[in-house]
Amino acid sequence: MANFRKTSTEQGSAKTSGAFWQFMPKATLSVAVLSGILVMVAAVSRSEHLANRAIRKNERLIGDDLVASVDHVIYSASAKRRANVEALVGLPCNAVEQRLAELETHLLYIRDLSLVENGHVYCSSALGRIDVPLSVYLNPKSGAQPIGLLGQTPFQPDVPVLSLFNPTRSSSGVLYVIEGEYLEDVLVHGVRYGAQRAAFAIEGNGLLDDHGRFVAEVTPRGGYSTKVTSHAWPFAILVASSPSLVARKRWTHELAFGVVGLSVDGLLAALYLLGFAPRRLLVSAVRQGLKRGDFHVVYQPIVAVVDRRIVGVEALLRWHHAKWGPISPAVFMDEAESSNILPEVTRFVLQTALSEMKAFAPASPLRTAVNIAPRDLERRGFVEEVIAAVRDLPPYVELVLELTERFRLSDGVRTSAAFAALKAEGVKFAIDDFGTDHSNLDLLKRFPFDYIKIDRHFIAQIDMEGPDLIVGIVALARHFGLQVIAEGVETESQHDRLVSVGVPYAQGYLYQRPLVAQLLAASLNASTATTN
Known part of the structure; x- marks a missing residue:
């Protein structure tokens, strides 16, 4: 029902909104004025620490949501028809390349599906027979982890991708190459929640930000204030809040915790009158308006x-x-x-x-x-x-x-x-x-x-x-x-x-x-x- 209020900016709304408050008892209005003064006095309390905690909590919620979304992308790309693909590992490329290309069409988010034998990528769903070391797709700096973030591939320069290797035996298995644009789409969604910036990062590989830019060398956090790590895969989401969200959180806490600091019996009574008595009168007025x-x-x-x-x-x-x-x-x-x-x-x-x-x-x-x-x-x-x-x-x-x-x-x-x-x-x-x-x-x-x-x-x-x-x-x-x-x-x-x-x-x-x-x-x- 949010759109019932869509014309709050139309001419005359300010005038009628002010007039409507005359429904409220004079005593309640007096209490509202007094409470407002008390809130302003109480705003000097220590709210900075509490506001920062709220900001980090919001960033972590954003990070958790983005981690879950990326986990879903990786799982969707690699889990479907996995057994069918792994059955092709070790077979000659000319015998399986058509079947490999067909299986790739059933997988979400995938740019390329390749077979690996003895540490070499030898058969691609997009290119057919190739010969590329697996280390090109998995950064040696990142150790034995099964995924890698690349700024480009040998076949498409300056196009970031996420590579995922599922071994079937030592140095052999299936290589999934996931479009970086899908990660970018997920990160853009995080920005809409109040983050100024969001990035996908793999230690030793680099990061991909919400504008699709790949950075190979990153200083700790790289200007991002919160890091959320996936429990399923070795990657992290980095988040930094927008200035408007930070300002809003701090302002909210200055008001809220200032009032809490002055929680005396008289103020609690004023807050009750301010919060509940006008509400009952307003709801009653709406009900009468419907009847009339x-x-x-x-x-x-x-x-x-x-x-x-x-x-x-x-x-x-x-x-x-x-x-x-x-x-x-x-x-x-x-x-x-x-x-x-x-x-x-x-x-x-x-x-x-x-x-x-x-x-x-x-x-x-x-x-x-x-x-x-x-x-x-x-x-x-x-x-x-x-x-x-x-x-x-x-x-x-x-x-x-x-x-x-x-x-x-x-x-x-x-x-x-x-x-x-x-x-x-x-x-x-x-x-x-x-x-x-x-x-x-x-x-x-x-x-x-x-x-x-x-x-x-x-x-x-x-x-x-x-x-x-x-x-x-x-x-x-x-x-x-x-x-x-x-x-x-x-x-x-x-x-x-x-x-x-x-x-x-x-x-x-x-x-x-x-x-x-x-x-x-x-x-x-x-x-x-x-x-x-």
Whole structure:
């Protein structure tokens, strides 16, 4: 449900957000002011050490995730059909080279699959019969370890690779050559978690960084602050945090631990009032607003980037209070998502959106995206509600459920069953605001998502920092068979960049601001007429 707040930057939101706080009792506001002063005084406490620990912990989490991903790459490249390949070792190249080339096509991430006899590589899936010492692929400085990182091979200069040797007997076996680009893609994913830099390193060999650059001689840590070693293979991941993450962690700890240092009875009472009493009032106001009909749904079109044809819409919740007027979703959605009112809010958006789509029944296929929270998938009755609504839709309307990353998606039986039941009914799933909180490769592996929505923060930076990050996300999506949707596109320059890197779908003010259902129908008709 993160996208219910997408227009927090629209005109008037600051004014209405301030007005809304008049719902809060004067006593609570006074306590909030007092608590703010106390926090500022307490910020002088020793937070530097604790902030550094938090930064290193975050780097280690990033490193652990990248190590697991590289372990998976190496295992996937070498484990499949291993027995079939090893059976060819020692046989003449002219007798097995066709079979070797065929087996190579079944292996993930592999550039070349070769046979080794008596310390010499004698048969290649790509080149046929060759004669190259095995030591060319395994750096002698690294001892007897079975993998090596190379800046190039004799046959492709300046193209880094990871070599892996599986012996079948002394000095004989199978050599796997893995594309360095796959390691680079994994490292780029780590940078999106808050690392400024990430690198793959093998002691005595060198390192490969997140830009695909190979460095043969590396000083200890080489400017990287955290090193995480694989338990399965002799390599390590090096991580250095970005300045923005470091600043954010330190600022957070200055505030948080300053408050803890002043944990006296009076302050605890103030924190209780500040944290809970306004929350109950806010949740109650939302519930009353739903009953009074203060809420409505608007739709932001999603377009095909190539021709700007409308292919879908995203349903966004809006609140127009009888007294205070329009209220930004930024004011109430955090509390709504974490309270027991969540089912009512989700049900209202889902039923309203699908009912309005059914009312004007678009003539061409249209994806209708509705935001939900991970908690929705775990509650009783949710799957049945969605299935009943989907079965009543017109043929051309497809439902997409967008899950926000701000709350971690549980890997429980109920969640997996919900995915399976809804997918069986044709419902699609998208990860919303990808890259902002809990997204990782494991999430994409565990759940059958159909779309990745790139957070608007990354799109806003594409002109200044270039499209490399977006290219990495597109490559990641293609690897998992997912489609990419870019959010928050506001300029022609951003649009052109998305076209150049192959992002298929996008949404944003450049194409269309959110519309009520009646105006959306007219916009869809105009889009269909333009593309026909």
